[in-house]
Amino acid sequence: MKVSEIVKDFKPYKVLEGNYRIWLDKNENPFDIPTEIKEEIFEELKNISFNRYPHITADPLRERIAEFLGFEKENVIVGNGSDELISLLLKLFEGDHIVISSPTFGMYSFFAKFEGIDLVDVPLDGRFKLQNVEDYAENARAIFICSPNNPTGNTQEREKIISVLETGAPVVLDEAYIEFAESSNVDLVSEYDNLIVLRTFSKAFGLAGIRVGYAVASKEIIDYLNRIKPPFALNSLSMRIAELMLDHYDLVKQNINYIIKERERIYKEFKDYAYPSEANFLLMRLNAYEFLLERGIVVRNFGGRLDGHIRVTIGKKEENDELIKALKEFLEKEY
Numbered sequence: 001m002k003v004s005e006i007v008k009d010f011k012p013y014k015v016l017e018g019n020y021r022i023w024l025d026k027n028e029n030p031f032d033i034p035t036e037i038k039e040e041i042f043e044e045l046k047n048i049s050f051n052r053y054p055h056i057t058a059d060p061l062r063e064r065i066a067e068f069l070g071f072e073k074e075n076v077i078v079g080n081g082s083d084e085l086i087s088l089l090l091k092l093f094e095g096d097h098i099v100i101s102s103p104t105f106g107m108y109s110f111f112a113k114f115e116g117i118d119l120v121d122v123p124l125d126g127r128f129k130l131q132n133v134e135d136y137a138e139n140a141r142a143i144f145i146c147s148p149n150n151p152t153g154n155t156q157e158r159e160k161i162i163s164v165l166e167t168g169a170p171v172v173l174d175e176a177y178i179e180f181a182e183s184s185n186v187d188l189v190s191e192y193d194n195l196i197v198l199r200t201f202s203k204a205f206g207l208a209g210i211r212v213g214y215a216v217a218s219k220e221i222i223d224y225l226n227r228i229k230p231p232f233a234l235n236s237l238s239m240r241i242a243e244l245m246l247d248h249y250d251l252v253k254q255n256i257n258y259i260i261k262e263r264e265r266i267y268k269e270f271k272d273y274a275y276p277s278e279a280n281f282l283l284m285r286l287n288a289y290e291f292l293l294e295r296g297i298v299v300r301n302f303g304g305r306l307d308g309h310i311r312v313t314i315g316k317k318e319e320n321d322e323l324i325k326a327l328k329e330f331l332e333k334e335y
């Protein structure tokens with residue numbers, strides 16, 4: 001038996017052991033679905049035949065998402081998390097490299113490495129804006145733009161996104177956090193058939209554990225994606241739950257407004273250290289990872305260019321109060 005060298009290069013997932021009280025490390029929604037709605041969902045799930053495979057092209061959920069966005073079902077594909085769609089998108093197009101702009105979401109390079117695809121990194125500038133990615137569009141399998149960007153929280157200008165689209169290269173626009181931002185660029189799908197917009201139910205919709213993501217693109221791209229997707233990757237239960245949450249968008253919207261308000265409250269407290277954000281987290285120039293961990297608060301830390309920074313997910317008010325208190329203590333001690 002010989003395990004491939006590519007696989008050996010991957011590190012095992014680490015689970016943080018310990019008695020932590022507050023989890024602000026994964027950009028999860030702090031609110032679970034309320035019990036009444038969960039019960040309503042469980043009632044609905046009773047009608048699902050567990051012995052049958054899920055709908056092979058997930059049409060009921062695709063129709064519901066299309067209706068929600070004002071597109072057609074043929075413009076939408078759903079996946080087992082948007083992570084699954086990223087891996088499919090890397091297989092779809094010809095080309096010898098992908099373009100990313102670091103610091104950004106790790107799954108683009110994760111899957112590229114797995115597929116043996118060359119990675120061209122055109123780092124974001126000092127204000128975390130895109131640089132000359134257009135120069136690397138020739139023969140690119142895909143150019144990844146994450147907006148709002150994880151972990152920096154900022155969005156990219158619409159004009160810049162259009163300029164990248166004008167190269168004609170496939171552009172994957174990751175809008176995982178778009179519900180917390182001012183505006184989306186999903187409408188550009190009608191104009192540019194080289195644009196794929198990725199969305200997810202994991203963040204604003206509070207369904208990270210359910211694993212549903214989707215992509216919006218031209219009918220041609222979605223058709224090809226549907227041909228290569230594993231037929232039954234997304235299970236019947238998760239699909240139905242995502243559909244039902246779209247019926248409860250008023251509740252989702254309430255939570256989004258709460259999180260944005262809390263984000264701005266924390267930002268104002270740490271203006272000198274935090275970067276403006278249009279997502280459900282804040283990046284801060286504070287080397288406080290260990291300090292917070294000792295106080296039972298888990299956030300994200302980084303290496304490389306973001307060494308000494310933390311990314312804090314916006315939690316419930318009480319959690320944010322504790323975070324603010326701990327960070328103020330940190331500042332008094334360290335600065």
Ligand SMILES: *Cc1c(COP(=O)(O)O)cnc(C)c1O
Pocket residue numbers: 027080081082083084105146150174176199200201202203208211212213
């Ligand atoms: C969380 C996140 C996703 C969503 O991943 P899922 O697989 O749908 O849970 C996608 N892109 C970015 C940038 C993210 O931060």
